[in-house]
Amino acid sequence: MVTSALERPWLIALAVVVLLAVAVFGYLTRTGPQRPDGVRWVANASYLTQLASFRSRLTRYRVGLGAVAVVALTGGVAAGVLLARPVDRQVLNSELATRDIVLCLDVSGSMVEYDAEIVDQFLTLVEGFDGERIALSIWNQTSRTVFPLTDDYALIAEELEAARTALDFDINAYYNGSYDEDALDRLLAFITGTELGGEQSSSLIGDGLASCGLLFDEADSERSRTIILASDNQVLGTPIYSLPDAADAVAEREIGLIGIYAGASTNTSAAEQKEYEDVVAAQEGLYFEASDPSAVDAIIDRIQSQQAIDLDATPEVVVTDRPVLPATILVVAFGALVVLLWRLRT
Structure with missing residues (x-):
């Protein structure tokens, strides 16, 4: 504070x-009226003070x-x-500095129309934190780290605002040819590094989750670690990690998992959503749909209820x-x- x-x-x-x-x-030392001998008299001038x-x-x-x-x-x-x-x-207290959170965002084509809303939720989440380190990773065929773990909240807010602006793209306008070219350039610049080019694959959620798990540093220290994963789980192609395998891999490192689902209704979306929810539940994590108004408060409560390790450091x-x-x-x-x-x- x-x-x-x-x-x-x-x-x-x-x-x-x-x-x-x-x-x-x-x-007290002001100059009084001049003495008569220092005054030059002017005849017929008494009326002047009445003007x-x-x-x-x-x-x-x-x-x-x-x-x-x-x-x-x-x-x-x-x-x-x-x-x-x-x-x-x-007063900076190092107690909360032992909570690490990685925001793990799917930026595949099927998620573009939902990503700006999810980043809005990330911004609201950040407002509820105080001292936790936060990172942002985006992924599609491969992953890109937007910013690593940091407690610089001004930088975090700035990067998330930039992400929201870049991801606020009308995908329907793109398909009918009426899109804003500047908006498309911002989007493409932001997602650069998440596509391999030429390969017919998309939304490799297992690989994305595994990559997010690698962002946690200080592996030998006792810290609270959480991944907030946002995706529609519409996998196209063959990933290195399946979603259950990636979830098991991060669980072995005692990394908590929170899942946010957003996606269009398709012939396969119900099964994809159920698999996503089941995997998160198997790790004793929290699962929400992006439209759930209670998600932000519940996520903040879950993270802040996790034990923060006292570093026995004098508050700075x-x-x-x-x-x-x-x-x-x-x-x-x-x-x-x-x-x-x-x-x-x-």
């Missing part, structure tokens, strides 16, 4: 005291003096805040200076003060 604070808050009070002291000193133009100028002068006082006070307080050093403090406090706002106010106040004083002299 990030909290905002001042390193030396007493400097603000000191700045206010100094400003008040300067104001009192200026008031509307004189009164208007006098009012503007007094308002200007008041504005100078307010701007000077604002700038002084901003300077005090700046000297007090505003910072953000974030990261202090980040945040001088932008008070510094900006100070600069603006100084500029406004210069302009006001120049206008008062004229």
Whole structure:
């Protein structure tokens, strides 16, 4: 959690005291009316103070003096805040850093119309995590790692946003020839590395799952590991690993499995969906359809309920200076003060 604070808050009070002291000193040492012997008298000029133009100028002068006082006070307080050093403090606890999650996404042709929605779910999942390391792998005939395990949540969100944009492609428009060429270029650039070219195969889910299992590093350390697999299980061709074999392989490494199913209704989809669900259930994993509104909360609960290993490390406090706002106010106040004083002299 990030909290905002001042390193030396007493400097603000000191700045206010100094400003008040300067104001009192200026008031007590102000110059009074000139003595008669220093005055040059002008005949028949008493009516001048009654003129509307004189009164208007006098009012503007007094308002200007008041504005100078307010701007000077604002700038002084901003300077005090700046000297007090505003910072953000974030306590980083290594306890949750022992949970690793690999997002494993099928980007075959039959999944394109569902992938953007699934990536939206991934983004929502990430918002519910705090400290876990996350990776994203995409696969079709072969796999590509979009980003490896990391706890840099800004990078994770940026990469997932880019993935959602690239995968938000109208596949129906592609088939009827009315597609957006820029959108197609984004999609093809994103899925580069997941196709072997020339081979009649697609959606090799067993190979994709096995590849995702290889992304977990620190094999000798005690960590919580989970794969969130999203696919329609419409396999075309002969994979190296069948889905059950790949699931057994990751289970041997004590990697948990969560399955998300999305796909069009076909003559074979019911059997493909049942096999997918049965394999996940055999590993005591969670299975959801992509349209299930309870999926995100259930996945977060499952992952956060898994034991996090206490590394016996002292929480790290990261202090980040945040001088932008008070510094900006100070600069603006100084500029406004210069302009006001120049206008008062004229």
